[in-house]
Amino acid sequence: TAAPAETTAAPETEAATTGAAAGAYKAGTYEAASQGYASQVKVTITIGDDGTITDCVIDASGETPGIGNDETRTADMQKEIVEANGELDAISSTTAAFTADAVLKALQDCLTQAQ
Numbered sequence: 515t516a517a518p519a520e521t522t523a524a525p526e527t528e529a530a531t532t533g534a535a536a537g538a539y540k541a542g543t544y545e546a547a548s549q550g551y552a553s554q555v556k557v558t559i560t561i562g563d564d565g566t567i568t569d570c571v572i573d574a575s576g577e578t579p580g581i582g583n584d585e586t587r588t589a590d591m592q593k594e595i596v597e598a599n600g601e602l603d604a605i606s607s608t609t610a611a612f613t614a615d616a617v618l619k620a621l622q623d624c625l626t627q628a629q
Contacts, residue, residue: 539565539628546623550577551612557620559600561628570595570621574613582613591617600625 539561547554553576560569570592577583591605591614600621605614 544624544627546620548616548619550616552577555616559624566599567596577613582610
């Protein structure tokens with residue numbers, strides 16, 4: 515009986531590490547924060563019933579104004595996250611490296627919560 519249990523466990527583990535494939539996440543709102551340059555950067559994502567990211571809100575208000583705390587750059591990052599359904603290794607939007615890294619770390623935490 516040990517062999518069938520191992521066979522059953524392998525696909526579940528593989529699915530959990532697949533990432534942001536459509537339908538890979540549970541619907542809901544998830545929030546996490548990570549240290550940026552000057553403050554905690556908070557990310558809140560909403561997962562729709564289809565298991566994809568439908569909304570992303572980034573709060574970098576404690577970061578350096580005009581650099582890590584820039585409305586246009588924050589809006590670009592939010593859009594990028596939704597369009598990529600969270601499958602990002604880096605943020606291509608021009609922003610401060612510390613803030614972008616904090617966004618990615620918080621995003622990964624949100625996605626882990628949603629699995």
